[in-house]
Amino acid sequence: MGAATEAPMSAADAAKAAYELRKAKAIERANRPHITDQPITMKNWWRHLNLLNIYLIVIIPILGLWAAWYTPLHKYTLIWAVLYYFNTGMGITAGYHRLWAHTSYSATWPLKLYLALVGGGAVEGSIRWWSRDHRAHHRYTDTDKDPYSVRKGLLYSHIGWMVMKQNPKRIGRTDISDLNEDAIVVWQHKYYLWVVAFMGLVFPSAVAGLLWNDWKGGFVYAGILRIFFVQQATFCVNSLAHWLGEQPFDDRNSPRDHVITALVTLGEGYHNFHHEFPSDYRNAIEWHQYDPTKWCIWTWKQLGLAYDLKEFRSNEIEKGRVQQLQKKIDRKRATLDWGVPLENLPVMEFEEFQAECEKGRALTLIAGVVHDVTDFIKDHPGGKAMIKSGIGKDATAIFNGGVYLHSNAAHNLLSNFRVAVVRGGCEVEIWKQSAKENKDAVPAVD
Amino acid sequence: MGAATEAPMSAADAAKAAYELRKAKAIERANRPHITDQPITMKNWWRHLNLLNIYLIVIIPILGLWAAWYTPLHKYTLIWAVLYYFNTGMGITAGYHRLWAHTSYSATWPLKLYLALVGGGAVEGSIRWWSRDHRAHHRYTDTDKDPYSVRKGLLYSHIGWMVMKQNPKRIGRTDISDLNEDAIVVWQHKYYLWVVAFMGLVFPSAVAGLLWNDWKGGFVYAGILRIFFVQQATFCVNSLAHWLGEQPFDDRNSPRDHVITALVTLGEGYHNFHHEFPSDYRNAIEWHQYDPTKWCIWTWKQLGLAYDLKEFRSNEIEKGRVQQLQKKIDRKRATLDWGVPLENLPVMEFEEFQAECEKGRALTLIAGVVHDVTDFIKDHPGGKAMIKSGIGKDATAIFNGGVYLHSNAAHNLLSNFRVAVVRGGCEVEIWKQSAKENKDAVPAVD
Numbered sequence: 041m042g043a044a045t046e047a048p049m050s051a052a053d054a055a056k057a058a059y060e061l062r063k064a065k066a067i068e069r070a071n072r073p074h075i076t077d078q079p080i081t082m083k084n085w086w087r088h089l090n091l092l093n094i095y096l097i098v099i100i101p102i103l104g105l106w107a108a109w110y111t112p113l114h115k116y117t118l119i120w121a122v123l124y125y126f127n128t129g130m131g132i133t134a135g136y137h138r139l140w141a142h143t144s145y146s147a148t149w150p151l152k153l154y155l156a157l158v159g160g161g162a163v164e165g166s167i168r169w170w171s172r173d174h175r176a177h178h179r180y181t182d183t184d185k186d187p188y189s190v191r192k193g194l195l196y197s198h199i200g201w202m203v204m205k206q207n208p209k210r211i212g213r214t215d216i217s218d219l220n221e222d223a224i225v226v227w228q229h230k231y232y233l234w235v236v237a238f239m240g241l242v243f244p245s246a247v248a249g250l251l252w253n254d255w256k257g258g259f260v261y262a263g264i265l266r267i268f269f270v271q272q273a274t275f276c277v278n279s280l281a282h283w284l285g286e287q288p289f290d291d292r293n294s295p296r297d298h299v300i301t302a303l304v305t306l307g308e309g310y311h312n313f314h315h316e317f318p319s320d321y322r323n324a325i326e327w328h329q330y331d332p333t334k335w336c337i338w339t340w341k342q343l344g345l346a347y348d349l350k351e352f353r354s355n356e357i358e359k360g361r362v363q364q365l366q367k368k369i370d371r372k373r374a375t376l377d378w379g380v381p382l383e384n385l386p387v388m389e390f391e392e393f394q395a396e397c398e399k400g401r402a403l404t405l406i407a408g409v410v411h412d413v414t415d416f417i418k419d420h421p422g423g424k425a426m427i428k429s430g431i432g433k434d435a436t437a438i439f440n441g442g443v444y445l446h447s448n449a450a451h452n453l454l455s456n457f458r459v460a461v462v463r464g465g466c467e468v469e470i471w472k473q474s475a476k477e478n479k480d481a482v483p484a485v486d
Numbered sequence: 487m488g489a490a491t492e493a494p495m496s497a498a499d500a501a502k503a504a505y506e507l508r509k510a511k512a513i514e515r516a517n518r519p520h521i522t523d524q525p526i527t528m529k530n531w532w533r534h535l536n537l538l539n540i541y542l543i544v545i546i547p548i549l550g551l552w553a554a555w556y557t558p559l560h561k562y563t564l565i566w567a568v569l570y571y572f573n574t575g576m577g578i579t580a581g582y583h584r585l586w587a588h589t590s591y592s593a594t595w596p597l598k599l600y601l602a603l604v605g606g607g608a609v610e611g612s613i614r615w616w617s618r619d620h621r622a623h624h625r626y627t628d629t630d631k632d633p634y635s636v637r638k639g640l641l642y643s644h645i646g647w648m649v650m651k652q653n654p655k656r657i658g659r660t661d662i663s664d665l666n667e668d669a670i671v672v673w674q675h676k677y678y679l680w681v682v683a684f685m686g687l688v689f690p691s692a693v694a695g696l697l698w699n700d701w702k703g704g705f706v707y708a709g710i711l712r713i714f715f716v717q718q719a720t721f722c723v724n725s726l727a728h729w730l731g732e733q734p735f736d737d738r739n740s741p742r743d744h745v746i747t748a749l750v751t752l753g754e755g756y757h758n759f760h761h762e763f764p765s766d767y768r769n770a771i772e773w774h775q776y777d778p779t780k781w782c783i784w785t786w787k788q789l790g791l792a793y794d795l796k797e798f799r800s801n802e803i804e805k806g807r808v809q810q811l812q813k814k815i816d817r818k819r820a821t822l823d824w825g826v827p828l829e830n831l832p833v834m835e836f837e838e839f840q841a842e843c844e845k846g847r848a849l850t851l852i853a854g855v856v857h858d859v860t861d862f863i864k865d866h867p868g869g870k871a872m873i874k875s876g877i878g879k880d881a882t883a884i885f886n887g888g889v890y891l892h893s894n895a896a897h898n899l900l901s902n903f904r905v906a907v908v909r910g911g912c913e914v915e916i917w918k919q920s921a922k923e924n925k926d927a928v929p930a931v932d
């Protein structure tokens with residue numbers, strides 16, 4: 041501090057200079073255009089590929105398939121591979137997704153450790169990395185900041201976003217301070233490659249190798265191919281679940297509910313519900329829907345391993361359902377023909393209405409509106425005589441129960457026949473009658 | 487005419503006297519209390535029974551079952567019985583019901599004759615009698631004038647109304663002038679017993695007898711038991727179709743849609759639709775629904791036997807569906823908790839709101855409404871930090887996309903936390919800012 045010096049650098053100054061240099065380089069790096077900012081050309085396309093990911097999710101499975109050709113499938117190994125498939129899948133769905141990304145329940149440390157381990161065995165990145173992206177996916181669904189936006193194509197949301205390099209600055213930022221405070225998350229992130237190697241390949245091979253001496257089968261089937269199936273299944277949450285099915289809660293964004301997606305993804309298929317109620321530990325709310333992840337979490341609760349299972353009140357869920365249904369109905373209603381709106385109809389005098397009928401037009405007055413039923417008489421389900429009895433008259437009462445209480449459909453049909461509104465409407469006849477009965481009665485004037 | 491005479495009666499006078507006598511007797515008969523006006527007692531219960539009907543729909547089938555025990559079932563006779571079952575059933579559904587009762591299409595005389603004959607073979611009364619009752623059923627559905635009102639019990643609507651005597655005066659009156667003008671209807675009514683005897687029993691026995699010499703089997707299986715099955719199946723339209731299923735078009739009355747009823751009744755199971763659109767020749771409107779009666783009518787049209795098939799426009803049908811759905815939603819909406827209505831909230835000054843927050847209450851102002859989120863902070867799916875940033879402030883913009891565009895579910899949830907309305911609402915801060923920027927600005931006063 042104080043005056044500037046020309047004297048040889050002190051240790052502190054040297055450190056400061058080194059820091060400035062690192063900072064300048066970091067800034068320069070940050071400002072350098074990212075490869076994704078450049079269009080894909082014949083010359084640079086390979087620089088757009090994320091080779092590590094291609095290796096992990098494409099090359100290795102192909103090698104695995106090739107190896108499977110030469111590897112007999114032991115019955116126990118098959119059972120073990122399926123069993124381990126469910127465990128590692130559960131690591132992603134119950135662990136990565138519902139526990140860490142959404143904190144939809146709390147877990148004791150033994151359960152957390154188990155989930156961090158088997159989740160690592162699914163080879164889909166560390167909890168920390170996965171949850172950060174997933175939170176961005178929820179916060180910025182379908183926008184450019186969504187790491188796996190289905191708006192960029194089904195294939196992109198399934199696998200493209202990993203196969204192609206991504207500009208990290210594009211992905212939306214999210215708060216993961218809670219994860220940084222979680223010792224197991226931090227540990228798993230730090231030793232991630234060890235976890236993957238051990239839980240992804242060593243452990244599944246060793247079980248088959250040590251217990252029934254099928255090291256190679258364990259490696260190929262319970263290791264490599266099982267990883268491939270778990271990956272593809274969970275990737276479906278990003279692709280299929282944003283593409284196939286119903287939208288009972290909100291249709292502004294892409295998430296959808298479908299039983300097929302649920303079957304493939306251990307219950308993550310009720311994805312429209314999930315995006316609407318992300319901190320609910322359930323994805324399926326009906327007992328008969330397939331959500332084994334929910335069933336596991338519920339069982340862990342009974343065993344004292346999980347607690348604080350969060351649920352949205354059914355009142356909130358039903359509100360959403362009612363609103364979305366209302367939206368659908370309103371849209372449907374707008375596509376239908378409801379007859380000429382009343383305010384667009386010409387006004388007719390009652391005498392005019394009667395005169396028209398005398399000229400032979402089949403007009404009938406119902407609820408103040410003149411209807412032309414000339415073409416309908418022959419089709420009237422109640423017979424020609426009945427409908428003819430209403431012509432030239434105010435048939436409001438007849439139509440509404442006086443003779444027959446017409447169905448809702450009949451009322452709808454009637455609106456198609458509207459041709460005019462009568463001045464004074466159905467009251468006209470009453471005035472005339474009262475004028476006859478009482479000479480002093482003053483007819484209403486409008 | 488002229489003066490009264492004591493002279494011996496002329497022929498004309500004798501006829502007149504006889505007429506007067508008949509008239510007096512008829513009036514006396516009409517005024518005599520009907521058996522149904524008397525309560526059922528231990529002594530008179532048998533007088534309440536309609537013995538002819540009991541004989542036709544209960545005793546004969548039992549005798550038939552007993553006879554079947556002693557009658558071997560020939561393969562051809564079985565096929566013939568099933569085939570004839572469909573023909574006589576079609577006589578009721580396509581003939582009695584859709585053609586004559588509802589005139590939902592027109593038929594050439596050969597088709598009419600066929601339908602009048604096979605319909606007679608179902609032994610359910612003449613076209614004239616059946617259609618009159620059925621029109622009353624539509625016109626007075628579920629009321630006392632409905633001949634087979636399900637409101638009197640499922641069993642009553644199925645068979646009770648035939649087993650018990652009915653007061654003819656109770657049944658609603660309907661216009662059947664069109665049927666009285668139809669030569670085939672009049673003929674069938676006049677020779678009804680002959681038609682029943684021939685088409686119900688003689689013809690089915692003769693086919694089996696003459697072609698493969700199984701007179702007895704033809705009589706028992708294609709005659710008696712087939713009649714029993716056709717009767718029970720078509721009776722289901724009056725019972726099951728008013729009791730089981732959905733009500734997509736109107737739920738004020740009892741008719742319901744169900745695939746089971748459709749399967750039993752040759753397609754008459756979409757009965758909610760049918761009561762709403764009785765003159766539509768279809769009962770099922772979707773191609774994948776089971777309505778063989780419709781398929782037959784359509785085929786007859788292709789063959790030139792039927793014409794003028796009536797259909798309600800899909801616009802009319804969809805209008806009904808939308809309205810019924812709207813009714814359901816409105817009912818559902820009324821059962822849900824939508825938070826304290828805005829007009830019931832107390833009014834707060836903006837300063838009061840801030841003061842409360844300083845005292846430690848977690849209040850946030852969104853769209854002019856103060857929300858108490860104290861208990862929700864720990865559950866906020868976007869993290870504690872985020873929601874805390876909105877406390878003591880007008881968070882309208884933050885909540886609506888400034889930081890995160892909250893879902894519809896979040897908006898619904900928010901309404902549960904309402905505690906007050908702020909005077910001036912979200913504009914208050916803007917005024918303060920503008921007052922700082924421009925000393926002359928006049929804050930709005932309300």
Ligand code: HEM
Nearest residue numbers: 421422426427429430443444446447450454621624625762
């Ligand atoms: C003015 C326009 C009219 C329209 C658009 C109309 C429409 C209909 C429709 C669609 C039905 C079938 C059943 C239903 O959906 O409720 C029906 C049945 C009936 N209508 Fe009308 N109607 C009109 C006028 C009248 C009048 C003026 C009368 C009586 C004076 C009348 C008497 C009946 C009766 C008695 C039935 C019952 C027929 C049955 O189910 O057997 N209608 N009408």
Ligand code: HEM
Nearest residue numbers: 175178179867868872873875876884889890892893896900
């Ligand atoms: C004041 C009452 C608030 C309520 C009732 C509320 C409710 C919710 C709910 C239910 C979600 C789950 C996702 C969704 O349904 O949209 C959510 C997510 C979120 N909220 Fe809030 N919120 C509130 C305030 C805030 C505030 C003030 C902020 C920011 C300053 C905020 C930021 C977020 C973010 C960023 C998410 C996304 C979390 C994710 O999907 O990973 N919220 N909020």
Ligand SMILES: [Fe+2]
Nearest residue numbers: 277278295311
């Ligand atoms: Fe999603």
Ligand SMILES: [Fe+2]
Nearest residue numbers: 137178314318
């Ligand atoms: Fe999620």
Ligand SMILES: [Fe+2]
Nearest residue numbers: 623723724741
């Ligand atoms: Fe009915």
Ligand SMILES: [Fe+2]
Nearest residue numbers: 620624760764
């Ligand atoms: Fe009918």
